[in-house]
Amino acid sequence: MTDKGSTVVKGSTKLIVFDWDGTLSDSVSRIVSCIQLAAADHQMLAPTFDQAKDIIGLGLREAIGQLFPDAEEALVEEFSLSYSAHYRSQDSNPCDFFPNVLDTLQQLRDQDYLLAVATGKSRAGLDRVLGATGLAELFHGSRCADETASKPQPLMLEQLLQEFNLQPQQALMVGDTEFDMEMAVNAAMPRLGVSYGAHHANRLQRYQPIACIDHFAEIINLL
Structure with a gap:
């Protein structure tokens, strides 16, 4: 894990927004x-x-x-x-999740965090994979590029903040690409990079994430 740019105050995070491909799903x-x-x-x-x-x-x-x-x-x-x-x-055979993703998401849910997805997938594509994996009930909200605006525009995050009546500093964006990081910057939201996805950690660091983690479960210790 490397750090540190944007910051979160311990206990201030209410909503965690995850990218899907390359962050949760090994797709x-x-x-x-x-x-x-x-x-x-x-x-x-x-x-x-x-x-x-x-x-x-x-x-x-x-x-x-x-x-x-x-x-x-x-x-x-x-x-x-x-x-x-x-x-x-190929959707009948969903991509694997990265190690510890499911357990960590459930742990975050059990700790009363609001969980959401902000993805470049289409709404139809996200709904299919949520249904196929049985994870639809795990997330409190989601936004897709075809119903809002593509990353790095901040509209997905802004709509999620509005839905849950939260300020940007009460949320955290987690993603594997510079598009995720730039979207969070544009929304004035703290951000966390993961190093195992589509873009190298050096690219994510340009956007001053709170950290860039090598293993998904590390998020637990940062909140």
């Missing part, structure tokens, strides 16, 4: 594979693993725009449909 390889398959469907030069991994965390259309900046709107739409079809075809 980075699946996302990259589906991006590459969608590119092949449309005879486009497939991005490398690192190129595709780099845009994880953005909304799907924003991610496509970064990978293929010259793509016309119709192609972006077709690519989105192809990607979603490839991902849905």
Whole structure:
């Protein structure tokens, strides 16, 4: 674990907001594979693993725009449909969670923290995985890119704060990408990076998280 930038006052955190892919779910390889398959469907030069991994965390259309900046709107739409079809075809076998994620989330819930998800996934995609994993009842709220605005815009976090009638300093954003960290900065919210996801810890440190943890369970000792 490395630290320390933004701070939380012990006992002040009421709401913990988690990114999904690369933070809770070990889904980075699946996302990259589906991006590459969608590119092949449309005879486009497939991005490398690192190129595709780099845009994880953005909304799907924003991610496509970064990978293929010259793509016309119709192609972006077709690519989105192809990607979603490839991902849905694998949804019957949900990605594993990172070690200790489920136990730690339950421990946080038992300690009366409000838990929420802010993700670049679509609402349909998040609802599918919450249903498949049986975790829907664990979270008090969630926001997705297709119903608000893509990271790093702060709208997802702002709406969650409004829903629970909280101030930014009463919440903590936890994520694995600089998009998560920048979103939290834009919402004036403390943030915690995880080093095992899509972006290297050095990239997360630019946004002054309270720490950058190597193991999910370390969050317990920081609150």
